[in-house]
Structure formats: C-alpha cells, structure tokens
Amino acid sequence: MTAIPLPREPSHSNNLNDTEISAMTPVLALKELVARLHREQNKIQDLLSSLGFALRSFNNLNQFLELIPMMATRVADADASALVLFRPNGQVRLEHLHCQEGIMSREIRQALEMATRQIAAASVPAQLTAIKPSFDSQVSRFLGSHIHMFSTPILVKNTERGRLYVFSSDPEYTWTETRQKLVRLVADQTAVAIANNELTVELQKKERLDRELEIAAEIQLRLLPRQCPLIEGVDLAARCQIADRVGGDYYDFIPANYDRLEANKKVGNAGEDWSMVIGDVMGKGVPAGLIMTMTRGMLRAEVLNSHSPAQILHHLNRVMYADLENSHRFVTLFYSRYDPQTQTLYYSNAAHNPPLLWQAATHKVKRLDTVGMLIGLTADAEYEDGQTQLHPGDTIIYYTDGFTDAANQSGDRFDEENLKLAFQWACEHCASASEILEYLFDRVQQFIGDDKRNEDDMTLVVMRVEAANS
Secondary structure (H helix, E strand, O other): OOOOOOOOOHHHHHHOOOHHHOOOOHHHHHHHHHHHHHHHHHHHHHHHHHHEEEEEEOOHHEEEEEEEHHHHHHOOOEEEEEEEEOOOOOOOOEEEEEEEEOOHHHHHHHHHHHHHHHHHHOOOOOHHHHHHHOOOOOOOOOOOOOOEEEEEEEEOOOOEEEEEEEOOOOOOOOHHHHHHHHHHHHHHHHHHHHHHHHHHHHHHHHHHHHHHHHHHHHHHHOOOOOOOOOOOOOOOOOOEOOOOOOOOOOEEEEOHHHHHHHHHHHOOOOOOOOOEEEEEEEEOHHHHHHHHHHHHHHHHHHHHHOOHHHHHHHHHHHHHHHHHHHHHHOEEEEEEEEEOOOOOEEEEOOOOOOOEEEOOOOOOOEEEEOOOOEEEOOOOOEOOEEEOOOOOOEEEEEEEEHHOOOOOOOEOOOHHHHHHHHHHHHHHHHHHHHHHHHHHHHHHHHHHHHOOOOOOOOEHOOOOOHOOOO
C-alpha cells in the first residue's frame, strides 16, 4: 500500500494552556485563541486530506480500515475509537480499535467483544435492522460509567453496514455538532471505501466470467462444422447465429466412415452416406453449451454403431438421461442419414422442430416428422424411423426454434407458417442453398426489425438435391 502522509501532532512547546492564556492581556489572549483555532483547523484538514489520499490510493481494504479509528479519534479529540461492521447474515464484527494501551483500552475492547458475543448468542440470527439499537445498548451496558460513548452509522447504498464509535473518559467531553460532522465525514469515507471494494470484487468476477465465456465460445465455435462437406449430388449451406456468446444450438455432418476419417484426418468420400443432425438444448449460456458439447460427442460415438436413426436416438437418450435429469435440462434432436446413391433420407425425431421439405415436382412444402420424446425426459423413451425419397430440385431446411419464435416489436412470432411461405418463395427463386439460407435469415431479421437482435439462437441447414452428375 502507498505510504500515507499522516500529520504530526502539534508540539506542546508551541501551545499555551487556558491558565496561561487567561494571564495575558485581552488582545494577546484573543490572538492566542485564534492561533490555537487555526492550528486545530489545520490539523483536522491535514487528517482529512491524509484520509482522502488513502482512499484514492489504497489497494487493500483492511489496511485502509485500520486508519479509520485513529482518524476518528483525532478529529473528534477523543481518547479512543472503534470500527464495527455488520455482515448481511447478521454477524457483528469488531474490525479495528484505536486506543492507547491501558485500562481504558481493555475496558472498551472487552465491552465490544461481550456485546458481539451477546448478539451472536441470540436464538434467532439478528437482522441488520435489529442490530443497531441492540448492539449500541449492549456496548453501553458493558462499558464503565466513566467512559462516554458516541457513534455514527456507516451507510452503503442506504443500508447501515456498521458503526463508528468514539470514546472519551473526560467528564467534560461533549458530542458537539462539529465533532459529529467530522466523525460522520470519516464514516462516509469508510462507506465509500467499502462500496468501492465491493464494486472492484464484482468487476473482477465479471472479468473472470467474461474470459470463461470467451473460452467457452471459442471451444463451441471449433466444435461446429467449419464448412459444409462435399456430398455427391447435394448442395449444402449452414449457419449458427447465437444470441449470447455461448449458445445451445447444435448441428453436425458426420460421414459414415467417421472412425477412419478421425484416424487419418482426411476428407470423407463424396459418395458415401452422411449423417446430418440438428439439435437444441433448452436454455442458453455456458450450461447449454456444455450439454451441447456432450451431446455432440456421444452422438458421434453412437453413429459408429451403424444403427437406424431411431435406435441411435434411443441409445443416446439412455446414455444421456442421468446427466440431463441432474441438470434439469432437455435436448431436442433431429437425426437423419442420407444415401447419395439412392437419394434416400432416413430420419428420426426427438421432439425437434420438424425439417421442411420442398418438393420440386409439386412445389409443395411438407414436414419431416416422427413420434419421439425429448432427449433426457424419460429413460425408456422410444423413437420411430421415417424415410423419404428425394429427387433433383428437392430442398430441405433443418432449423431451430429461434426462427419460428423470433418476435417483432408487437410481440408477434414469425411462426412456422411464415417460415413455410418464405421457404417456398426461396426455393422457387433462389439458385443455390446458400442463397436460400441468406434469404431466410434476412426475412427473419426484417420481421423482428433491422436494429434488433433475436433473443434466441438461430441455426439453419439447407440441403438441395441436385442430379448425381451435376
């Protein structure tokens, strides 16, 4: 802590007592009284300046609080001073005591400690509103009658967080208005120091949390596909737009030879089967991001078993059930596997928003759905398999509820019907999957307002089937 320049006590050789002053002529006596007052004012100004300097420069709250009783003793011209703090849980703590060693010091400390124990021994924990009068009366009861006690509150955001006590054994000592103002000023400086320290602690916590969120967001970004894979006869586009730094949306492309792909770090074969999955963890932020990461890892392990989509979801639910139940969160998931050779899509749904299929032959939009519960809702949930034959020009969008739940300023939702209409228009007028993706994101943004950000994560995967030799 920076050294604090404390004022020196005035030299007794330069001060005259009242008897000596009374022996002077009236003019000299008046001059001496004015000089004494001036010296006292300078002393108090120096003390308060030192306290202000300490407040500006301290980096340790406890070191600053050590100065407070000494400052209060000097500005109030008292024999001793004590700083007592009240905790939000009702505890009372003697923080610091300033007093010359001796009988008086022991008496004051003993009275404060006995009053503290008396409050702590109460059958019901004391509340802040009850501490103030109770503690003051306890201290007065344990003090000797020859010691006078005065106090002033320490207020932080209009809440009394402690008291600053002043003690004097001088029978003629009076708690003048000037002394009250000076001690209150010291108490106010104490309150500022406590508030600043708490603010600093909160800022440090926020900085740590911000850094953790940055790391979590970076990890999540790395786990999402960096680019769409090359699949024979398919044009793909995908985007995940998170509402916060860490989201709960998830999508993935998993090749059939995923085990060999991971081992050799090579690109999958264009003509092989590919699994395409989209999911959404209930909630947002780091917890949702962690569950999304867990879901990704477990699902990729299940794909290696080459089971049907319904079996994969069934096994995934069994594995994840215990962890999801403990976290009180659930996952919606749509899993599909595409065979480029036959242009067949096999799929199963765990209560996710059903993907929409636009059929080029009929220019109609249909939903791809099967019966199935949320992942993590019940341990023995069953899922159904579905399949559809695709043809060149057919287009599918996988999406999360950030699209359909997007709200405008009036509170109206974009909903599935609007998404169907926008999707149908895009399929009829856009030349590629990426154009369809851009159009749908733009339509939602226009709906909620160009200057507004959606409150939920938005993920979209567009799959357009082309001729196998295109």
